[in-house]
Amino acid sequence: MQKISDKVINRLTLYHSILTDYLEKNIEYVSSPQIAELLHIDNTQIRKDIALLGYKGKCKVGYKAKDLKLLIEEKLKFKTVKTAFIVGAGNLGMALAKYDNFEAYGFKISALFDNSPLKIGIKLNDKEVFHLNKIPELAKEFNVKIAILTVPRVNAQEVTDFLVKSGIKYIWNFTPCVLNVPKSVQVWHENLIGNFLQFTVNHGVEEN
Amino acid sequence: MQKISDKVINRLTLYHSILTDYLEKNIEYVSSPQIAELLHIDNTQIRKDIALLGYKGKCKVGYKAKDLKLLIEEKLKFKTVKTAFIVGAGNLGMALAKYDNFEAYGFKISALFDNSPLKIGIKLNDKEVFHLNKIPELAKEFNVKIAILTVPRVNAQEVTDFLVKSGIKYIWNFTPCVLNVPKSVQVWHENLIGNFLQFTVNHGVEEN
Numbered sequence: 001m002q003k004i005s006d007k008v009i010n011r012l013t014l015y016h017s018i019l020t021d022y023l024e025k026n027i028e029y030v031s032s033p034q035i036a037e038l039l040h041i042d043n044t045q046i047r048k049d050i051a052l053l054g055y056k057g058k059c060k061v062g063y064k065a066k067d068l069k070l071l072i073e074e075k076l077k078f079k080t081v082k083t084a085f086i087v088g089a090g091n092l093g094m095a096l097a098k099y100d101n102f103e104a105y106g107f108k109i110s111a112l113f114d115n116s117p118l119k120i121g122i123k124l125n126d127k128e129v130f131h132l133n134k135i136p137e138l139a140k141e142f143n144v145k146i147a148i149l150t151v152p153r154v155n156a157q158e159v160t161d162f163l164v165k166s167g168i169k170y171i172w173n174f175t176p177c178v179l180n181v182p183k184s185v186q187v188w189h190e191n192l193i194g195n196f197l198q199f200t201v202n203h204g205v206e207e208n
Numbered sequence: 209m210q211k212i213s214d215k216v217i218n219r220l221t222l223y224h225s226i227l228t229d230y231l232e233k234n235i236e237y238v239s240s241p242q243i244a245e246l247l248h249i250d251n252t253q254i255r256k257d258i259a260l261l262g263y264k265g266k267c268k269v270g271y272k273a274k275d276l277k278l279l280i281e282e283k284l285k286f287k288t289v290k291t292a293f294i295v296g297a298g299n300l301g302m303a304l305a306k307y308d309n310f311e312a313y314g315f316k317i318s319a320l321f322d323n324s325p326l327k328i329g330i331k332l333n334d335k336e337v338f339h340l341n342k343i344p345e346l347a348k349e350f351n352v353k354i355a356i357l358t359v360p361r362v363n364a365q366e367v368t369d370f371l372v373k374s375g376i377k378y379i380w381n382f383t384p385c386v387l388n389v390p391k392s393v394q395v396w397h398e399n400l401i402g403n404f405l406q407f408t409v410n411h412g413v414e415e416n
Contacts, residue, residue, distance in 0.1 A: 178222055
């Protein structure tokens with residue numbers, strides 16, 4: 001299958017969000033200039049992205065919101081269930097556990113883990129917080145290969161080593177650390193600082 | 209000035225994180241193969257990125273960690289202070305207010321805002337939570353142009369309209385919504401879902 005670039009995936013999810021919004025307001029059609037206006041990006045870019053999905057809008061009325069939404073969901077495999085653990089039940093871990101709509105994207109958080117006795121047993125939207133030492137057992141039992149890492153910076157590498165030993169193969173890393181893992185494990189940096197600096201360095205934020 | 213691509217900025221911040229780590233361990237030199245090994249990316253890519261900074265490593269010993277770190281900080285303008293408000297003091301807003309090291313990157317959170325009476329007056333690392341209706345006054349008083357939006361999805365557009373009226377010019381959007389703003393305001397989507405789907409669609413996460 002043709003690989004979709006990261007930037008296209010990013011834009012497709014934004015179109016998806018707009019389509020969801022339109023459908024909630026019972027608006028049946030959406031045009032590329034309307035999307036362009038909302039995202040402040042070029043109309044031709046949007047048409048190009050949507051052409052990748054093999055969908056052509058109707059002249060003057062645009063795209064049928066429901067159909068386009070489904071095509072994006074298919075292309076980005078929303079129906080494929082991806083089960084993950086959240087490791088670190090601090091504010092960020094809690095925020096992600098409660099994040100609006102993750103499940104709609106096929107993303108299922110099955111449990112949280114922490115080492116603080118105060119947090120163990122807490123339930124967030126039916127997701128329970130367990131002690132870290134339960135990870136190997138539960139990862140095996142539920143065949144979980146993805147961990148979302150939201151522990152403090154100082155514990156990041158140590159916890160990562162433990163995740164690797166527990167059979168975790170994919171780590172979505174929200175810590176500001178670069179993690180040392182074997183080649184068999186993939187790390188995806190949610191590089192907040194990097195994202196923020198893209199914004200300030202390249203997009204003209206002035207000093208204040 | 210030559211524009212640095214978003215991907216390069218992203219990688220430079222990861223190198224910076226590695227350099228911080230090395231210096232904490234009192235390691236003076238770092239080589240591109242060492243960085244490549246940690247990030248699972250190509251050595252030549254790293255050398256190319258670092259050459260952009262106008263720095264050449266020494267044969268066999270590599271780069272001086274301290275110098276390289278400073279060059280990255282200069283290129284990405286860590287010394288330029290960027291003051292921001294966090295709008296929405298839920299778990300995500302709290303997590304960002306407490307985020308390790310934001311200030312090291314020139315990023316200063318001066319206050320948080322929420323509409324819940326239970327949250328107003330709370331202090332997090334010397335940052336106070338104020339009522340949303342204080343935004344216009346405080347934005348003017350402290351000349352704040354950046355807002356980090358961490359409100360629930362349902363309130364996102366309404367709060368955005370209020371931010372725009374209050375003189376905010378840059379919105380770092382952590383909600384899953386596409387925001388409708390005038391052309392004079394820039395929105396930077398922290399598209400968590402998009403980032404996650406890049407990971408799963410393009411990087412081979414299997415169904416489970």
